[in-house]
Amino acid sequence: MQEKRAAVLGAGISGLATAFYLRKNGFEVAVYEKFDRPGGQLQSNREKDYLLDKGTIAAIETTSLIPGLVEELKLDDDFIYAGEKANLKQAWIGGKLYDLSMNPENLFKFPLFTIRSKFRFLIEPFIPRSMKNARMAVADFIRRRLGDEFLNYIIEPFATEVYAGDPEKLSIEAAYPKLFKLEQEYGSIIKGFRKARFNSEKKDELSGSGKLFTFRQGMDQLTVSLSKSLGYRVNYLHDILKIEEDGSGGYTLTVNRKGDIRKEKFDVVVSALPAYVLGDTVRELSAGLATAVESVEYVPLTQVYVAFLKKDLELSPRG
Structure with missing residues (x-):
């Protein structure tokens, strides 16, 4: 029996985790990412002695699937729980x-x-x-x-x-x-x-x-490991222009890679794109869906990193 093809739009944590489990469940998977790196908003950078996480500095273990995924990706030694x-x-x-x-x-x-x-x-x-x-x-x-x-x-x-x-x-x-x-x-x-x-x-x-957790090399250690496990299935610098029904129960994606525009057919399409991006992509598929997703509000957020010497603090934060 031929494997069903699944397209996952976006190589952030949601898209990569979805693709990982779709592959485990027998799907032929292709992930499409507009930029040249995985992780979406979740990025970790080193500045001298400081580890700067962008997007989130930690996450909450809300399901047993998380330690299971960490074990499958062989990240056990770098998986760190927060202290009391x-x-x-x-x-x-x-x-x-x-x-x-x-x-x-x-x-x-x-x-x-x-x-x-x-x-x-x-x-x-x-x-x-x-x-x-x-x-x-x-x-x-x-x-x-x-x-x-x-x-x-x-x-x-x-x-x-x-x-x-x-x-x-x-x-x-x-x-x-x-x-x-x-x-x-x-x-x-x-x-x-x-x-x-x-x-x-x-x-x-x-x-x-x-429990609150992070990784020794930063939160993007998880997304980088997921993308490596998926290998060639993650397609970077691929912009999804349009999603259409193909008339046989599946979908056709119009994909742009540096000006090279082509069409790809899939049985299943999963979007992990921001709602404001997805709207234009699905407009021809469903104008109602496009309007609905474009109505989703996003809160602008700025992260500021500040380092202090402990001896210079008049107060002693305990949290």
């Missing part, structure tokens, strides 16, 4: 560092919460649960259950760190599914946390979404 200090988050508020915690058990210990907010926490268990399919924003959900101060002092710093996003636009079900699940299951976030403490299965589920 990484679990402590701090925010600079009003000229002072404060420890942050999303655990309701610590709500009354946070010094910036007013009496009004603390009273709000006491009545949270009596606020009716949200409608299941309400598509509520993080800000609306938290404001309704725990008030503005919890939103401003706790949720916003976490949302900025993890998503670089606006809580007024982020979906509670997508961004903080565990909080939403607690509310839906127990009718209260605080009540849910308390009950979960005595349920070992629930406790493990709520203890965090996984």
